[in-house]
Amino acid sequence: MxxxxxxxxxxxxxxxxxxxxxxxxxxxxxxxxxxxxxxxxxxxxxxxxxxxxxxxxxxxxxxxxxxxxxxxxxxxxxxxAPSCQADLTSFIGDFAPAPGQPLTFGAFEQAAGSALSYSADCLTMCGNAYDPSVYAAWEGPRVVGFMEVRLEALQVGDAAIDAASAWSEQMTKTMGEDWVIDGRFNCDTRFDQTASQLFQNVPVTAVSIGTGLPGNHCEG
Incomplete structure (x- = not known):
């Protein structure tokens, strides 16, 4: 047939x-x-x-x-990745870093013209189950529809690990080890400026953009 x-x-x-x-x-x-x-x-x-x-x-x-x-x-x-770069200009216009360049936390913050809100999965006593990330969140003004951006730095490269360690050490000196282990920095903005300085040149490993993005891991 x-x-x-x-x-x-x-x-x-x-x-x-x-x-x-x-x-x-x-x-x-x-x-x-x-x-x-x-x-x-x-x-x-x-x-x-x-x-x-x-x-x-x-x-x-x-x-x-x-x-x-x-x-x-x-x-x-x-x-x-080197072959996977994000052009954010179609989402947030002039608030985005110039396309064609590796995205860092500092480059985004400079282009956006406002501070980012930092958080992390874990900074110390994290275990080996997964590689934690540090996050920086931004919400745009009305002119870009209050668009939300969330930058991530997976804690695998030297620059990201060194910045996260220094951030953890600074907070531990001020607030104590338990405060950092419990992730209470995710509910507190007083160390965002420290994180901003430390992560200035750290490459972003993933970027999310849109509305209703995940929060800052604050649990209390």
Whole structure:
């Protein structure tokens, strides 16, 4: 019996071809925030993993996670690498660092023109279950729709580890070891300026942008 060729609807084929050719710039940009899941996936492709509202994609070898709530994209997270750089200008305009340069905490803070709020998974007595991160949060003004940005520094590189250790030591001297072990600095802004100075030149390993981003790990 002669087999019948599999026919692919023209629109489905076009969407598949477009997703296959998508670049990071096609997906990680301000125009994609607020789009519905069907349209987003027509550009980004099929997610490799979905956990709750978070859907993870691989685009040009880069890992991008889209948060899709009530059918529309509310936030995106891009893991950074030399070949995976974030251009934030389409999201927050002149508040973003110039594109094409490695993103550091200091570069973002200088461009944004306002202080960041720092927090961390853990700074001391963290164990070996995972590599903790330090975070810096920013909320833009009305002109950029109060867009939220969250920078991450995974504690694996020398610069990030040294900065986190120095931050921990400064807080321990002032507040005591238990205060730092318990993560109470996440509920206190008095050491943000110290963190800002120490993380000035630390590379950002991931950046999230959108609305409803995770908070600062404050538990009391």
């Amino acid at each position: 002669r087999s019948t060729p599999l026919l692919i609807a023209p629109l489905a084929l076009a969407a598949f071809t477009q997703a296959q050719a998508a670049t990071v710039a096609d997906v990680f940009n301000g125009d994609m925030l607020g789009t519905n899941q069907r349209y987003f996936e027509s550009i980004a492709g099929i997610p490799r993993e979905s956990v709750g509202d978070d859907h993870t994609f691989r685009i040009q070898g880069c890992t991008l996670t889209a948060t899709i709530s009530n059918g529309s994209v509310t936030a995106m997270r891009l893991e950074l």
